[in-house]
Each structure stands twice: as C-alpha cells, then as structure tokens.
Amino acid sequence: MHTVQAKTQGNKTEILKNAELVERAVSGDPMAREALAVAAFPRVRKLVYLSYGNRYDIDDVTQIAMVTVFRDLPGLRNYDRFTAWLDTVVYNVVRTQGRKRIRFTSLFADADPSQDSRHWDITPEDEQVGHQLINLLQHHLNRIAPRKRNAAVMSIFFGYVDSEVAQIMDCSVETAKKRIQHGRKELMERVLKDPGCSGLLKEAFQ
Amino acid sequence: MSNTMCRWVSMKLAKPPTEYLLEHEKRIIEEHLQDCLHCSDLKELSDEMRQWAKLSAPAVSPFKERKIITDALEGRMPGSSREPLFAGRLAPWMAVAGIAAAVVIAFVLFWPGAQDNGEQSNELRQQVAKKIETETIAPKAYNLIQFEKSTPVKLMREDKVWGTEHALVNLNILSNELTRIELIQGRIVVEVTKRKAGEKFEVVGPGGVVEVVGTIFSVEVDDLGVQHVRVLRGKVKVNNKRSGKTSVVSKNHQLTIGDDKGSVIASKQELDSDRELMGTLKANIRSAQAGNNGSRGAAKDKSSRTEQNATKLAQKAIKEKRLGEARRHIEEAQQSDTQSQDVPDLLARLARAYRQQQNYAAAEAIYKQLIGDYSRTTAAQNAMVALAQLELNALGKPNVALAYFDTYLASVPSGYLSETALIGKARALRQIGNDSALFQTSNNYLAKFGKGSFASEMLLYRGQIHQQTGKCGLAQKDFKAIITRWPDSRKATQAREGLAACGTN
C-alpha cells in the first residue's frame, strides 16, 4: 500500500488548479464540492493561522471561512483562478472577524494571554522544526498592524505580487506595495531580534 | 554606519524578490553589507524567507479537520446546533459493516489526513491500529489518489486499479469484506479477483454504485459528471442512485447511468482505450496486425494505421493545447470509416479546451458543430447543456441558453443532466424576468428533485413569486422550508427577508 501513499502527495494543490473539478463543484456536484473542501482546507487554515492575529479562535475562524467559501462558491465564474478567489474570500472573513475581536478585546487591553506566552499551545505534534518555526513567525506576525501583516503574509507565504495583493485587499497597487514592504521589514526585524529564531531558521530548511 | 543608511538599505532588502533593484542601488547595498553586521543578517534572512512559502500551519486533529469540512459543506457556523455526525451518506456503509465494526469504520473515514502528515498522526494511527486489531478488520482510507499511466495501484489480494492521468479517486478499504472506491472524475479500469459470497467490491460515482463479483471493468465520470460503466470480463451490477434501479452489465457491454438506453454493446475503440490504460493493448494490436497481414492487403493496413493516428494525434494536440492542429486532425478522423465514431467525443474535448482558454466563440462554434452533425449521440446531448451554460454564464445570452436547455429537456426528459438543465433554465428565466415560466420550472424541479442540490434555490424563486403575487400563505411555506432545512445558508437570509416582506417573522 506504500505506492498509494506516495501517489497522494502534493495532489491538493493540483486539485485547486483543476478547473473542471472546480466547475463541477460550482454547479453543485456534491462529490466535487467535497474533494475541493478537502483540498482547500490546508490552505484556508494556513491563511487564517498567519493573518488572523490571534491564537484563540483560529479553528472557529477557519470554519467560518470554509462555510463562507462553500456558501459563495456557486457565484464563482473564473474556474481557473480558484485559489485567488478562495484567498480573497478568506481574507475578508479574517478581516471582519478580526475587527469584531478588536472591538471586544480593546476594553481589556492587557488581558490577551497570547501576548507573553509564545509557546503555550505547542502540542507534541508540533515538535517538528517546521511547526516550531511557523509558530514563531505567527507570534511575531500577530504583533504587526493587521494591514501590513496581511500584505506580508500574502507576499511571503502565498507568493502574491503587489498587484494581486492590491486586488485581494481592495486597495491601490501603490498602497499594497508599501504595506508589503513595511510588513516584510517589520517581520524581518522582529525575527532577527528573537534569539530563538536563528537556530530554527537554519534547521528548518536543511 | 549611519542610521539613515541602515534604514534605507533595510527597506530595499524588505522588497519582495520579484521586485528589481537598480544597478547603482545594488552597488550601494553591497558596499554597506560589508561593514554592517545588522544589515548583512537582514540580507541573509531575506534570502531564507523565500523558503517560508513551503511552511504549512500546525496540524489540526484529523477529527477536527473532518468536522470543519463536513460543517462547511452543510453550511453550519461554529457553535450552531448539530445533527448526529454520522447521518446521511455514511449510514449505508455502517449498515453493511454491522454495528460492532461501525465505530472503527467511522474512526477511519474521519481520518482524511492519513496521507499528509506522515509523522504527525503517528500517535493517532497507533490508536487506530490498536482498535483495528481488537475488531479484526484492517480498514484504510486514502483520499484523492492520482494515477500514472499503465501503472496500477495494487490493493489487497490481486486486485488492481488503473486510472487516466486526470482520474481522481478516494479509496476506502473498509474491511476484508468491503472495498469501496469513490470515483470523483476521470476513468479507471478495475481488475477484481473472484469474491466469496458476502464479500463486496464497489465503485461509487455521482450516478450510482457499481458492484462487482470477479471481473475487469472500467468506470468513467466525464466532464459533465456523467458516469459510464464498461465491462471487459465477467459482469457487474449497477445501482442507479437516483432511480434506485439495478441493472446488470455483462462482458463487452457498457452502460451510461441515467440515459434511457440501458446496457448496450461497447465499441471496440472504447474497449481498446480501457485495455490501453491497463497497458495490455500493445500486445493485442501486434497480434491483430499479424492477422491483418495474412488476410488483408498491405495498403489497407497502412491506411487504417494513419486513421488510427488522426484520433491519437487529435487527443495529443488537445492535451498540449495546440487546438488549431487538433481541429485539423479531427477533420481527418471525420473522413475515415473506422474513426468517425470518435469524432463526437473529440469535438466535446476540443470545445472544453477552448472554453478553458476562455476562447468562448470557438467553444461555441465547436459545440454547435457537435450538436448539428451528431445530434443523436450522448456527446451531442451533453453538449447542449454545456453550450447553454456557456451562453448563460460566459456569453451573457440567457435567451439562447434557454433555447438549448429546453431542447435538451425535451429530447432527453429524464436524462442525467436534467437537474442541471432545469436549474440553468431557472437562472436564465430569472435573468430574462419571465416569472410565470420560472414559477412553472421551479414547480417542475421541486416535484422531480425535492431533495436535489438546487432545491433551496428553487424554493426561494417560487416563494418570491408567491410573495410578489400576494399569495403570502404559500410564500411563507416555501421560505420556512428553506429556513428549517438550510438554517445558516445565504438562501435562509433571503428567505427571512421574504418572510419579513410578507409581514410575519
């Protein structure tokens, strides 16, 4: 059965680019919708995880994002650009959910326990270097202002260029450019100041 | 080094790698990096950052992942009340496996990440393994498998599965007695060894379930989601999901689930394409050619080989997006006696390729050719729906779309695509603003497919028309049905607005 395992690697990204499958999912085919949901989940979770700015309700926000994606899917027209559409929908969910949270927690400015307990939620499963690294990056990203953070996340972790970020964030290309550059710079400087990072960075990509 | 200089350099280094630096900027930066440790650290980090795109978020438990996916597909927001988790499509599986095994099966089915994070789910896997041991079955689930040509995936016993390159399957080995393959798209050929009584091997597609005893057969889900079954050896039982009807397909026969023809003799080309997928065709061609040389003239043999090429070349050209060339090869195939039967399928594929390139005018022309020249083939019937969708969505011509949807519905009233055609028709009528026809269509749909994929949309259309014509009692009934059945959907929000407009809530 090992052959089967090897064959399933990396398929999820390809499925998101499969315009025929996307088209069938858009027209309501339940099997195609499910295949797309399974394939989209890791990407949605990664975007929420990095851009939401808080560790508490990531699973809930992921679920809200997934529900929104599959609720709005019948309106998708450009089947070849599913991932860009997906990321835009998720970004908007993250933005509105984040705003709700800020309105609420600003009353208790210092009550957010994530502020000083960086590793509190690392489970044994996360002991892999890659996961320690992304945890650390998330910790630092959470401290950057939302717009700069999200622009940096799109640029660094999803490979979007400025014009694409502008489209997703619904702003001008110039603004997107600035947000990306400042977000990246802030993240880099925070990471450099963190002594825990240097070892991880080297290990993670050997 | 000056602080202003460092600030300038660090801003430049923070630019994404896709952005260019001017030559003189590069020189200044290089010079600065030689004396400034801080900035050279930044430079190193910005190089490493290119790798961060590969990182994925920490694993969520497979159960949680499965739950979020199921909830998302059913439109449930976090914290909303939930129905029993195993309702719906899993129920029959559990019935087959028996109550004792049900716990374990559910456990494994809700374990979709098995192929993903090898290491992370180790602990979970051990738990599962322990459970399995005590229950004496060895279920496994593999999601979204893809195939390489002529390389079978080997299952238990001597069972093998081949798939086309764009075939996508979920494989569930539920017990020694039950193996189930879910075919999402593409074509697979399955070779199954003889089973004892009570042992089952099933292939599930959108149209229905194919049940096997000991045989070789292929199942294809084409681009429109239509499911075809073809048998190369032995026989299979096919259960139509929608009608509940069971039919038997025997050797060299094929069945398209949902069309009215039932099991018919399969063409040699199609049987050969299955054999080709298995990698057993080459030997057959050679032996056939040896026979030909004895009985037929060499010239005839040569011409049949060039014809063989036209279909093959067209397929290859479509795949490699050389569509003009593909068109010429299809014309060659059209001239040939032995290959003209491949033409409808080739035209359908070509139209789809044009549509993918967003060359809608060319796609439209090919669909029209297919419908005009091969009106009695399934490919042409399916093309009507595809063309109608194209007219409605991409070309913005709801009136033209409506005509094609209607033609399809009139010529194949209970065809597999009738549900798709009805929702398309409703959307076209909605755009045109023909409420009385929309009312009839929604009634028609709801009578036929009350639990169909588009029932909520049709209920909303009907409710809104009731409401606009002052029949608030009937409107309320439809709106309330939407709110009860899909409480968190966008349709429910619209239904609540409808209710409010009717003066109640």
Ligand SMILES: [Zn+2]
């Ligand atoms: Zn410097």
